Amino acid sequence: MWKSQPLIQITGKKPYKSASDIAAEILHPNAQPYYKPKIYITIDTDIQMRLRRAAYLKAMKEGEKWLTTFASETGGTITAPASIEEMNKQAEAIAATIDSQYVVTYKPRKPFSAEIGGEYRRLDVVPRRVGLVVSSRRGYVAPVISR
Numbered sequence: 001m002w003k004s005q006p007l008i009q010i011t012g013k014k015p016y017k018s019a020s021d022i023a024a025e026i027l028h029p030n031a032q033p034y035y036k037p038k039i040y041i042t043i044d045t046d047i048q049m050r051l052r053r054a055a056y057l058k059a060m061k062e063g064e065k066w067l068t069t070f071a072s073e074t075g076g077t078i079t080a081p082a083s084i085e086e087m088n089k090q091a092e093a094i095a096a097t098i099d100s101q102y103v104v105t106y107k108p109r110k111p112f113s114a115e116i117g118g119e120y121r122r123l124d125v126v127p128r129r130v131g132l133v134v135s136s137r138r139g140y141v142a143p144v145i146s147r
Contacts, residue, residue: 009042075136097135104136118144 014021024031044050064078071078079094081087104125118141125136 008044011040011042012038014038014040073138075138077135108142118142 064080068078070076079087079090081090108121120139120141122139123137125134127134
């Protein structure tokens with residue numbers, strides 16, 4: 001975002017057309033304009049827009065942190081592809097992962113009725129086969145049992 005809209009930009013190309021440039025194009029549409037080599041400096045003075053962009057960037061980073069934490073707690077992953085090719089590769093990997101899902105159940109050592117509901121319980125899912133990669137949620141909140 002900051003690369004596309006720098007604070008100061010120095011180019012050899014005129015960034016905007018002036019009224020005289022537009023008038024010259026209308027009066028002489030087929031004429032090849034002759035320009036001396038010039039240096040154009042553009043300074044972005046829209047400070048409010050820059051502040052909004054900075055706030056947006058900060059919110060995006062906070063959101064990405066939150067999503068990363070949420071994904072790791074629930075056994076998922078977060079992807080942020082930079083190109084269409086990368087997105088296609090990640091989609092294929094996700095499809096392969098979804099293709100090999102299993103449901104695992106267990107019986108807790110401590111029954112739900114023996115405690116106050118809302119307790120966080122950790123889970124560790126470990127494969128017996130060497131080299132097998134397992135992704136699962138890290139835990140769960142015990143349900144509240146009404147008596």
